[in-house]
Amino acid sequence: MEGTIIKGIGGFYYVKINNDIIECKARGKFRSKGLVPMVGDNVIISIKNDQGAIEDICKRKNQLIRPAVSNVSQAFVVFALKNPEINLELLNKFLLQCEMKNIKSIVCFNKIDLEENFINHEAVKMVESAGYEYVFLNAKKGIGLDKIKDKFKGNVTVFCGPSGVGKSTILNKFVGTELMETGDISEKLKRGKHTTRHSELIEISGGFLVDTPGFSTIELSIKSKESLKEFFPEFFKYDSQCKFNGCMHYKEPGCRIKQALDEGEINNNRYDFYIKTLEEIIKGGKDKW
Structure with a gap:
């Protein structure tokens, strides 16, 4: 059976197949290949005596180091229009990293309440001219979050951006609501939600959301x-x-x-x-x- 690893802790991997979550261990053959299963992996598993085993890891589209997750298809690149002021070079570095990882970027301009003429902001014009999709947010008041939620379907999504721009606020709006609606996923996994700092995929609106505020550091490696x-x-x-x-x-x-x-x-x-x-x-x- 094929499924997606949504969480890993203590050598156990939790694979979602349809509406079921199967606890699995990885075969020893992966260690000899230097390959470690990670959250986001599409895997082939077998089940024997109610215990799942990961038999194969499908080819990854990409992988991130922080957060440790694979097969990310979409990133919400979050920057505040003020407090802190936008660093255009840093914004471009985030966009470049997503391009290199083959991740679709959607720029989220947060804290629109702090910038009177936010539509004509220099950063907005730059992003628009480059052809990137963007949305305007006031995360604390929930303004614009419906536009984000519509884009989760069919994607593995991560939030990224520098510190202080509101990534955690946005994430909590979605993850908190989702956990209240569906029940704490940690209960399903029979693991305490504070026993690990590893990434976890939360199912939301027909897609998956990485449950950490995403990467705030840049990992660039240009071939030539x-x-x-x-x-x-x-x-x-x-x-x-x-x-x-x-x-x-x-x-x-x-x-x-x-x-x-x-x-x-x-x-x-x-x-x-x-x-x-x-x-x-x-x-x-x-x-x-």
């Missing part, structure tokens, strides 16, 4: 300076129009991206971030920072 441009979706429609094949949109003549920049079709902050990141890779000879 040539591949960096692949993670900027607003470049795609212009890339093939450059004079030279393999143009890095840096100092090459006849670059369609730079033309689009001059014409206001590509956001200056996004391009500046691209160039700064590219130069860090070139100067340092490094692919991680």
